[in-house]
Every structure is written in C-alpha cells, then in structure tokens.
Amino acid sequence: MQNSNTSTSAPQVLTVLMAEQRGDRDQVLPLTKNMIQLFNYLEDATKLKIEIRRYPWRRVLHNAENGEGFVFGIYKNPERMQSFIFSEPVYSDKIWLMSRCEDKITYNNIQDLKGKTIGIVQGSSAGEEFDNQVNVLFRAEYNTSSLAGRFSKLHQKRMDAFLLYDPRTNLREMQKEFNQIYAADIDEYRKKKTEIFCIVPKPINVIDAHFAMSTHGDRSLLERLDRALIQARKSGDLDRIFSK
Structure with a gap:
C-alpha cells in the first residue's frame, strides 16, 4: 500500500x-x-x-x-x-505498396520489384529481405515524412510505388480515403471520381x-x-x- x-x-x-x-x-x-x-x-x-x-x-x-x-x-x-x-x-503493421492505378502493378514476391523505383522513408525498414535488396534489385527514392509529398512524387511518376505502413486490412476503405485526400486536386479524380492511387493487394511484409x-x-x-x-x-x- x-x-x-x-x-x-x-x-x-x-x-x-x-x-x-x-x-x-x-x-x-x-x-x-x-x-x-x-x-x-x-x-x-x-x-x-x-x-x-x-x-x-x-x-x-x-x-x-x-x-x-x-x-x-x-x-x-x-x-x-x-x-x-x-x-x-x-x-502487426502491414507494409503495402501504394501505386498508380493505371500501372496495374502486381506483387507476389521480391523479384516483382526488379528494376522499379520504390519510395522509402530514410531510416525505415520493411524487413530483412526487402532491406537487403534496396538499390540492388530495385532503386530507392528516399522520401521525407510528408505523405502528401510522396503522393505527389507518385503522381508525377518519379517512382513506381511507395511503402505505406498501415495496420488496417480494409483496402477498399483505405484506398477510398487516400484518394479523397491526396487525389482531390487531380482533374481526372475531381471530374470523374476515377481513383488515381491503388494499394497493391498483397503486402510487402507483416x-x-x-x-x-x-x-x-x-x-x-x-x-x-x-x-x-x-x-x-x-x-x-x-x-x-x-x-x-
């Protein structure tokens, strides 16, 4: 007591x-x-x-x-x-690839990233297998903590995808939310409500x-x-x- x-x-x-x-x-x-x-x-x-x-x-x-x-x-x-x-x-955090919908990127294993440019926040990790292939199998585009900046780079085709850390599993709701926020000023989304950004369904890692x-x-x-x-x-x- x-x-x-x-x-x-x-x-x-x-x-x-x-x-x-x-x-x-x-x-x-x-x-x-x-x-x-x-x-x-x-x-x-x-x-x-x-x-x-x-x-x-x-x-x-x-x-x-x-x-x-x-x-x-x-x-x-x-x-x-x-x-x-x-x-x-x-x-358990899920590490997703956020991509442009038009590119129809698929991911089944690390070899699917060969030759691609992937956005990574400096100092972050996505597991040993992924970390060991940075600037070996694929090229890293190093990003800051600005999520808006990452979506802007993705839209400008300065990278093929970036890593998104999120424990949620409802991809449809997540994707809808991110497009509402980060595609709001893009003409195609504003006029047609066509989603610009897509989450690749299989996570890089959990x-x-x-x-x-x-x-x-x-x-x-x-x-x-x-x-x-x-x-x-x-x-x-x-x-x-x-x-x-």
Missing part, C-alpha cells in the same frame, strides 16, 4: 517518440483514433503519464538511442537490436511493431508497459483497438 506522500504525487512520465506524418500544407497530421485509444488505455493500465513527441523518423531513432524516450512503432532488425531493448509486440528504449534506459518502465500489453492481448483489448 502506498503511503500518503506517494499516493498524491504526480504520475511518472513516459516520453514516447513517434514518426510525424505531414499533410498537403506541411502540417503535422494528428494521431489516428486507434493510436489515441492505445495511449489512453496504456496510461490507465500502467498509471504512467504518456508524453508524445513527434519528429522525422531518423531523428526519432537518434533521440531514442540517446535516451530522450521510448520509440513507438519500431520493428526489430539485427542492427536495431544492438541499440535498443524491445517491448512485447503492440500490433511485421510486429513495438515500443523500444535505449539499452541504457529505465527497464522498470519497459516492464510496466510489457505487463499492460500482455494483459491487453489476453483480454482482446489490443485486437479491439486495432480492428478498424
């Missing part, structure tokens, strides 16, 4: 570093509803106050490695496991996303997060948060 001095003290702060996404006016886009639900849930379950800071992805990794806070939405790979300690999985902290960080915070995540998975709460 806590004594009277600790029971009224402010909750411990967990600083969470996340990648920013920027819109068509270079504004930082708000967090999605499922992310807000997740952080509210974890605050309640861990009794920690979560403070979110958003940066370009490379800066997220750099700042986390230097102890500013926990990375959120990071995948394991051999290089990162030298620098970070990972939480239990939070959700990878578990985690929290992670520097190997020099406070492991007690990670343990509190892990207990909450394990319970949330057992109860089905995590599935409910990411089901839409």
